[in-house]
Amino acid sequence: MKVSHKSHSTIKKKQEDKLIKYLRGLITRVLLSIILVISICIYIKLSASNKLYVSEYVFQDSLKFTQINKWYQNTLGKIIPNPKEDSTMVMENNDLKTLTYEKYLDGVKFKTEKNSPVSLLSGGIVVFIGPKEGYGNTVIIQGNDGIDYWYGGVSNTNINLYDYLEKEALIGECAEDHLYLVLEKDKNYISYEEYLKQV
Numbered sequence: 001m002k003v004s005h006k007s008h009s010t011i012k013k014k015q016e017d018k019l020i021k022y023l024r025g026l027i028t029r030v031l032l033s034i035i036l037v038i039s040i041c042i043y044i045k046l047s048a049s050n051k052l053y054v055s056e057y058v059f060q061d062s063l064k065f066t067q068i069n070k071w072y073q074n075t076l077g078k079i080i081p082n083p084k085e086d087s088t089m090v091m092e093n094n095d096l097k098t099l100t101y102e103k104y105l106d107g108v109k110f111k112t113e114k115n116s117p118v119s120l121l122s123g124g125i126v127v128f129i130g131p132k133e134g135y136g137n138t139v140i141i142q143g144n145d146g147i148d149y150w151y152g153g154v155s156n157t158n159i160n161l162y163d164y165l166e167k168e169a170l171i172g173e174c175a176e177d178h179l180y181l182v183l184e185k186d187k188n189y190i191s192y193e194e195y196l197k198q199v
Helices: 005-046 048-060 065-076 192-198
Strands: 101-104 107-111 117-119 124-132 136-143 148-152 170-174 178-185 188-190
Touching: 005 048, 124 148, 136 170, 178 192, 188 192
Parallel strands: none
Antiparallel strands: 101 107, 107 178, 117 170, 124 136, 136 148, 148 178, 178 188
16 A cells, blocks of 8 residues: 555654644643742742741651642643553452452451452552562552552562552552552551442
């Protein structure tokens, strides 16, 4: 099949327009981010109490990056599209809410099959990947709802630290025939039964 010179130039023009639109948006978001940082610097310089407030909020409290990220994306849009969001997989027959579970340490232990896919109960940012005592290899997601979700006993993870993932995104597989889940909010553990009442 031959592509005419006219259609080829039309496609090229559309690609260039798309690139220009993206670059304009990127420059706008970068400038707005710079203005935001300068505004915070000015706010800190105004008084010692402002500096103390920012210092305590940023360095002593648990800063909720997911809420900031959600606000940023809703207000200014995404700086760089995340290709992982387009290839999101859903755990169809193995939804955590339908699995048998029992209390385990600070959370629950689900009965699953080895190599079952594990997907997220809530979207958020990956803040930890690694071993946790009693839980094995663990992925912690700082959820958009303010809850930190610990998924323990996960293998073959296909994610990176600080990735933003949508709800039901696939994060890996069960290393054994069980999966651990811990729910934490404001440094307090939430029972799974209490969580289920809220969703």
